[in-house]
Amino acid sequence: MKYIIEIKPEPISEVDIKDLFKINPHSESDCEFVRITNASTFEPIINLKVESDYSPTFKQSEVVDGIAIIGYGNRFSIFDLSKREIRTNLSFDGYFGSFKVDNGEIFIATDSKLINLNFHGVEKWRTDNLGIDGVVLSKITETEIVESGECDPPGGWKSFKLDRNSGLKK
Template sequence: MTISFLREDDESFFTRSLLVGAEGALTVIAARVAVDSDSGDRLRIDVAAVQECNCFQAVRMAGTKVYIGYGGRVFIVDCVTGGVAMHQMDGYFCEFFDAAELETSGEDFVILASSASELFAFGLDGALLWKTTQLGIDGVLVHRATLTHIEGSGEWDPPDGWEPFSLARRTGERISGDSAAPR
């Protein structure tokens, strides 16, 4: 499977479409995502606009799940069942980090999603495993995962006021790093 954001002028044919994040009858589409399966099926996922900060956007795949980070939300769409889960973030969506790029087995998490101040961990089934708050105020980055913990940094004093943190890989419990403004 492949996944990507679509350009506004893309008029491609899709075998299925799905709307996520709609809150009312009048819906404005903020972004569209294409999922192309190996069997030739094409799914278009329309992300409804809401009043939120849209600093970053990203998509990832894990098994049959599509992860869409947009505005202040993360959507997890099951490409087989069409089921959708949405997680509201504090501030804005920042970035995805997957187990493969962090060179870990995926046993404790498959996808990490960061916001302006939080880190979310998701399992292979798309379920939220844990969420850690107060890691920064203007962005959270993950640098690496070891056998026992996740190392990252949160920006507390923009620009360039990054402070390190360490979290337990299985639970997200803070091992080190302040949960308040820098010293």
């Protein structure tokens, strides 16, 4: 006999990365949970376990149009809440820095590169060698991306402008 569970879309109030089990923050493999809560009851809708081989110095989570977008440690994931499945799961050689969502696109900054994905997790472009210890997104417009990369740590930041459609330096 098969059981079918109907999953109803729920209004989301909060998305947080939490250490639900108080795991040692200095362990070799870090692990926390992305907890997504209901806007009316504040009860958890779903807890997603996130792990990384790197210390999660930078971590970020957001829900946009029923899609959970998560950056943690050296990983980045897109999770479809209605289908309860992973759309994409990326692992970086370095660390995840941050992401920004703009007009149906996701821009991911890592320690050295900038990656552009759509909501299905399909990569549009990737620009490498923008820094060696951090890339920070400053501004995204219809035509360009303004960012900076730390090329000579500590403090040796250099600003760049990239074409939004191709990721090429201007």
